[in-house]
Amino acid sequence: MTYNHAQHLTTPNGTVRCPACTTVGATLRCDCGAYVIALGRKDKVLTQNVERKINHYTRAAIVKTWRDAAHVLCKAAKIPAIPAIIVYVEYCPTNSIRRDAGNIYPTAKAIVDGIVDAGIIPDDDWHHCDGPRMSIGPIMRPANVTLAIIPAVMA
Numbered sequence: 001m002t003y004n005h006a007q008h009l010t011t012p013n014g015t016v017r018c019p020a021c022t023t024v025g026a027t028l029r030c031d032c033g034a035y036v037i038a039l040g041r042k043d044k045v046l047t048q049n050v051e052r053k054i055n056h057y058t059r060a061a062i063v064k065t066w067r068d069a070a071h072v073l074c075k076a077a078k079i080p081a082i083p084a085i086i087v088y089v090e091y092c093p094t095n096s097i098r099r100d101a102g103n104i105y106p107t108a109k110a111i112v113d114g115i116v117d118a119g120i121i122p123d124d125d126w127h128h129c130d131g132p133r134m135s136i137g138p139i140m141r142p143a144n145v146t147l148a149i150i151p152a153v154m155a
C-alpha cells in the first residue's frame with residue numbers, strides 16, 4: 001500500500017491519536033488494526049446544537065463537505081472493501097467547553113456516508129457498520145476530526 005504520510009497524518013500538532021485505541025502517532029494502519037485518517041477541520045463541526053441555528057441549505061453544504069472529505073481521503077488511502085467495520089469518530093475541539101460526544105452525530109453520520117461512497121462497505125446498516133462510536137479528544141488548535149475504521153466480524 002502506498003501511503004502519503006503528509007497528506008493524511010499531519011494535524012496541527014503533528015500527531016494523530018487513533019480513536020479506536022488512543023495510540024498517539026498512529027500511522028494509517030494502527031497497531032490495533034484500525035485505518036486512521038485525520039480529516040482536519042473541513043468545515044464547522046456539525047452538532048445537534050449547531051443544526052438548530054442554521055438553515056437547511058447551510059446544513060446540507062456542511063454535511064456534503066464532511067462526506068466528500070471522508071470519501072476522498074478513504075479513496076486516497078486505498079482502504080480496501082471490508083465486509084463489516086467499526087467506525088470511530090473523534091472530535092478534538094479548540095477549547096474545554098463542556099461537550100457530549102453524541103452531539104457530533106450529524107458530522108459522524110456524514111463521515112460514515114463518505115465511507116460508503118468510497119466503497120469500503122456497501123451500506124451503513126447494522127450488518128456492515130457498528131457505530132459511529134463518537135468521542136471528544138484532546139484540545140487542538142485548529143480543531144481536528146479523526147476517523148478510525150476497524151475491520152469487524154459481525155453476526
Ligand SMILES: [Zn+2]
Binds near residue numbers: 020033
Ligand atoms: Zn489504534
